[in-house]
Amino acid sequence: MNFYLSTFISGFENLIFDIIKKDIKDINVILLLDGMIAYKTDTQILEIQRIRYFNNSFLILKKKTFKSPICEDVLNEFITEINNNDIQLKNYSLPDSKYFRVLFSIENKLVSADRSVIHEIVEKIKKLTKKQYSYKNTGAEFWFFIRREQVAFWALRITNNKKKTLRGELRPELTHLLCRLSEPKEMDIFLDPFCGTGTIPLERSRISKFNIIFACDTSRNLTDKLKDIVAKTKNKKLKRSFMIKNRDFFNNGFENNFIDVIATDPPWGIYQQIEDNFYQKFIDECHRILKKGGRLVVLVSRDNFFPEETKNGFAMDSRYNILVSGKKAEVFVFIKNG
Numbered sequence: 001m002n003f004y005l006s007t008f009i010s011g012f013e014n015l016i017f018d019i020i021k022k023d024i025k026d027i028n029v030i031l032l033l034d035g036m037i038a039y040k041t042d043t044q045i046l047e048i049q050r051i052r053y054f055n056n057s058f059l060i061l062k063k064k065t066f067k068s069p070i071c072e073d074v075l076n077e078f079i080t081e082i083n084n085n086d087i088q089l090k091n092y093s094l095p096d097s098k099y100f101r102v103l104f105s106i107e108n109k110l111v112s113a114d115r116s117v118i119h120e121i122v123e124k125i126k127k128l129t130k131k132q133y134s135y136k137n138t139g140a141e142f143w144f145f146i147r148r149e150q151v152a153f154w155a156l157r158i159t160n161n162k163k164k165t166l167r168g169e170l171r172p173e174l175t176h177l178l179c180r181l182s183e184p185k186e187m188d189i190f191l192d193p194f195c196g197t198g199t200i201p202l203e204r205s206r207i208s209k210f211n212i213i214f215a216c217d218t219s220r221n222l223t224d225k226l227k228d229i230v231a232k233t234k235n236k237k238l239k240r241s242f243m244i245k246n247r248d249f250f251n252n253g254f255e256n257n258f259i260d261v262i263a264t265d266p267p268w269g270i271y272q273q274i275e276d277n278f279y280q281k282f283i284d285e286c287h288r289i290l291k292k293g294g295r296l297v298v299l300v301s302r303d304n305f306f307p308e309e310t311k312n313g314f315a316m317d318s319r320y321n322i323l324v325s326g327k328k329a330e331v332f333v334f335i336k337n338g
């Protein structure tokens with residue numbers, strides 16, 4: 001079995017645990033920590049690389065538990081324990097680049113290590129891989145992960161997740177999880193009423209079959225760009241059933257009880273001012289257009305509290321405290337009552 005470590009958005013631990021058990025049938029979860037999961041499976045590396053809700057994935061080459069609190073000695077001791085077998089891989093070839101680097105993560109934070117501390121391991125890798133050490137150039141990446149839970153990993157990075165996002169655009173790892181929280185079904189009429197660049201509805205279209213996807217926004221510039229993207233696709237279903245509307249959500253024209261799922265990222269009041277009662281109006285409108293039992297998945301700033309009255313029309317299914325671009329955010333999943 002391969003031993004993997006994957007990182008994900010902190011705060012989604014329970015969700016990741018549920019999803020990965022569905023996606024990887026033979027999974028043996030060894031450790032689930034804040035923003036990180038270590039697991040064993042026969043699943044091939046290529047399949048792990050394709051998982052869209054992970055920030056990055058690694059092949060674990062060595063795991064160590066320690067008793068003392070995190071300190072330099074823990075790291076130094078671990079470095080000296082790395083032997084040739086923990087560097088030479090039988091079933092995975094390193095990237096073609098002639099370079100490699102060694103990185104250190106303590107408690108999910110990248111830290112720099114003294115060159116003299118890493119000298120020993122760098123020399124071992126050089127000898128075995130015939131590659132050159134370079135911090136700047138991209139190539140093979142060997143990582144030390146040290147956690148306060150008194151566990152450390154030596155691992156090789158197998159993904160290269162560098163997708164850049166535009167201002168206000170959500171990352172694919174997050175849009176994927178928002179869509180998974182909507183529990184996608186084949187007959188879904190799905191709506192993102194504040195679609196912006198379209199990251200959420202486009203991700204939904206990639207996940208599984210759907211009936212209709214509506215992507216709406218008041219910005220004509222953004223809806224036109226999204227129309228261009230859809231016009232260029234070869235996917236006939238997307239061309240036919242992905243409806244992009246330049247619409248104000250509060251004058252949306254949808255009939256009562258029409259939509260199965262709303263998954264959305266409404267304005268937070270940062271780049272664009274919102275009215276004081278914006279969230280109350282938002283909840284009321286979602287309630288009107290959703291079918292009974294319909295799901296509402298919504299990403300909001302933690303400053304934007306949902307009004308108490310929400311509870312009358314919806315049952316709260318789950319909530320997750322996360323950070324989005326360093327800002328405190330919360331994801332709510334509501335289900336419409338009768």
Ligand SMILES: C[S@@+](CC[C@H](N)C(=O)[O-])C[C@H]1O[C@@H](n2cnc3c(N)ncnc32)[C@H](O)[C@@H]1O
Pocket residue numbers: 168169170193194195196197198199200216217218219222247248249250265266267268272
């Ligand atoms: C936070 S952004 C959404 C970003 C999007 N999730 C993405 O990844 O690009 C909120 C969007 O809501 C739109 N918006 C603001 N008020 C609206 C309204 N009343 N009806 C529809 N769209 C609105 C804005 O134009 C903006 O694109």
